[in-house]
Amino acid sequence: MTAPLIVFFVLAALAVIGAVSLIFQKHPIHSALSLIVVMIALAGLYLLLGAEFVAAVQIIVYGGAIMVLFVFVIMLLNAGVEEHTSISKMAGPAGLLLVIALAGLVAATIVRSTDSILGTMQTGEMSSPSGVSKTLGISNMIFKDFVYPFELTSFLILVAVLGATVLAQREKS
C-alpha cells in the first residue's frame, strides 16, 4: 500500500465518520462541528488530487465563512436538542428505500464503468504538476472562458445579499 492510498483512506474515513456523526448527533451545534470535520477532510482530499486552489477556497469559504454563519445562527436562535414528531415514522421506510435505491444505482454505475476509462486511469499524474501554473490556468479559465458566468455570479451574490437583508429585517409594527 502506497503512501497516497493510506492518506486517502484516512481522509475518507474522517469524512464518512463526520457525515455519519452529522446524522446521529442530536444537537445542531454538534452536527455543525461534524460538518466542519467533513469539509477539512475534503480539503485534504483536494490537496491529494492536486487541486491546491480549490482546497484553499474550501477551507476559507466553507470551513471559514459558511460554517461560522451556521454556528452563529444556531447560537443566535438558541437551537436546542432535536425533538421527534409523528412525521418521522412515515418518512422512515420510504426514505430508507430511497437512499438504498440511490446508493445501489450509483454503485452499479461505478462497478459497470470499472473496466472502462475510470478504472484504468490514475489520478495525481497531471501533465503540469506545478501548483502555480494550475492556479494560473484556473484564473485564465474564469476570466476568459467563463467570464459571463463569473459576472452573473456577482449579480447572484448581490441578489442574495438583498434577499437576506429583506428576509431577516424586523417588521415595522
Add this chain to the structure above:
Amino acid sequence: MVPTNYYVILSAILFGLGVFAFIFKRNIITIFMSIELMLNAVNLAFVAFSQVWHRLDGQVFVLFVIVVAAAEAAVGIGIIIMIVRNRQTLNVGRVDILKL
C-alpha cells in the same frame, strides 16, 4: 496512486449520507447543513473527474458551486430566522401552514 473510482465511490457515499440526513433530520438548520454536505460530495466528484481528463473545467465549476452554496446559505439563513420569528420553532414538522 489512488484510483479515481475510490474518489467517486466516496463522493457517492457522502451524497447518500446527505440525502439520508436531509430526509431524517427534523431540525431545519441540520437539514440545511445536509444540503451543504451533498454539494460537497458533488464537488469531490467534479475535482476527481477534472484530474481524470487533465482539464481544469471541473475545478472552475467547483468554485461556482461554492459561490452558489454561499449565496444559498445567506438566503436560507434569512428564511430560517423568519420562520423562527413567526412560528417560534426549528422543527420542520411544526412548519405546516400549507398543510390541508
